[in-house]
Amino acid sequence: xxxxxxxxxxxxxxxxxxxxxxxxxxxxxxxxxxxxxxxxxxxxxxxxxxxxxxxxxxxxxxxxxxxxxxxxxxxxxxxxxxxxxxxxxxxxxxxxxxxxxxxxxxxxxxxxxxxxxxxxxxxxxxxxxxxxxxxxxxxxxxxxx
Amino acid sequence: xxxxxxxxxxxxxxxxxxxxxxxxxxxxxxxxxxxxxxxxxxxxxxxxxxxxxxxxxxxxxxxxxxxxxxxxxxxxxxxxxxxxxxxxxxxxxxxxxxxxxxxxxxxxxxxxxxxxxxxxxxxxxxxxxxxxxxxxxxxxxxxxxxxxxxxxxxxxxxxxxxxxxxxxxxxxxxx
Numbered sequence: 001x002x003x004x005x006x007x008x009x010x011x012x013x014x015x016x017x018x019x020x021x022x023x024x025x026x027x028x029x030x031x032x033x034x035x036x037x038x039x040x041x042x043x044x045x046x047x048x049x050x051x052x053x054x055x056x057x058x059x060x061x062x063x064x065x066x067x068x069x070x071x072x073x074x075x076x077x078x079x080x081x082x083x084x085x086x087x088x089x090x091x092x093x094x095x096x097x098x099x100x101x102x103x104x105x106x107x108x109x110x111x112x113x114x115x116x117x118x119x120x121x122x123x124x125x126x127x128x129x130x131x132x133x134x135x136x137x138x139x140x141x142x143x144x145x
Numbered sequence: 146x147x148x149x150x151x152x153x154x155x156x157x158x159x160x161x162x163x164x165x166x167x168x169x170x171x172x173x174x175x176x177x178x179x180x181x182x183x184x185x186x187x188x189x190x191x192x193x194x195x196x197x198x199x200x201x202x203x204x205x206x207x208x209x210x211x212x213x214x215x216x217x218x219x220x221x222x223x224x225x226x227x228x229x230x231x232x233x234x235x236x237x238x239x240x241x242x243x244x245x246x247x248x249x250x251x252x253x254x255x256x257x258x259x260x261x262x263x264x265x266x267x268x269x270x271x272x273x274x275x276x277x278x279x280x281x282x283x284x285x286x287x288x289x290x291x292x293x294x295x296x297x298x299x300x301x302x303x304x305x306x307x308x309x310x311x312x313x314x315x316x317x318x319x320x
Contacts (some may be wrong), residue, residue, distance in 0.1 A: 096293030102279030
């Protein structure tokens with residue numbers, strides 16, 4: 001896949017890091033401010049899509065990226081289910097039990113396991129949307145003209 | 146606020162109608178964008194910023210992908226001659242509209258004012274939720290603590306969707 005012009009590349013250099021950081025911020029502050037795992041994950045995926053569209057990349061690199069992202073996605077989903085299962089071990093034995101100490105409401109490190117859920121769901125959403133985009137590009141590159 | 150909501154909903158209906166009938170596929174995709182972004186404004190007016198953030202980002206990425214697909218394939222609609230007998234479909238549409246309006250009129254009498262109603266279950270969620278879950282954002286508390294099963298289901302649905310996309314869009318293993 002070919003990249004775009006030099007203007008788009010330079011603008012992407014300036015913007016994409018900011019977008020990525022904003023997505024991380026939305027994920028991490030999910031239990032304090034509006035947003036959370038789903039919204040932040042889609043923002044992170046948007047920054048990755050921006051870089052891929054602007055710079056392009058040859059076929060082998062895209063395929064490698066896709067297989068790596070698939071592993072990240074599966075690991076994040078498994079981690080969500082594992083944390084939910086870990087609630088069965090501690091305290092009252094309930095699936096999705098909030099077993100860590102709650103802390104003070106409004107602090108960054110508070111709310112027990114909810115930030116962990118946010119982080120892993122955010123990773124999973126970001127990688128799944130990026131995989132869908134990458135597989136569309138790979139399909140276009142692979143198909144005979 | 147209800148007047149503003151009605152105007153925005155009318156705009157959404159117009160955008161959807163234009164998206165169906167547009168000759169150019171690119172303008173049809175942009176008209177779909179009208180529907181999505183008007184929905185964002187509706188969410189903001191109804192004080193649901195979480196939903197608004199998700200909707201605006203997902204809508205932007207969907208528009209980017211759709212525009213890329215339209216620019217890459219063709220901008221003209223194929224198979225445009227589907228329906229030749231317009232009379233029967235017009236009568237059917239009128240009957241369906243009348244039936245739907247009747248049931249809307251019946252059901253709207255039992256509804257509360259928009260945005261004012263609280264269900265009995267929702268009152269239990271709201272009352273003391275910050276102490277129960279420890280999260281300052283009520284939506285995250287409900288989504289990941291009270292309704293954990295639902296969120297896990299959503300995550301698994303995304304994984305399944307990606308599996309489906311990867312299965313359909315592959316050429317190597319196909320014959």
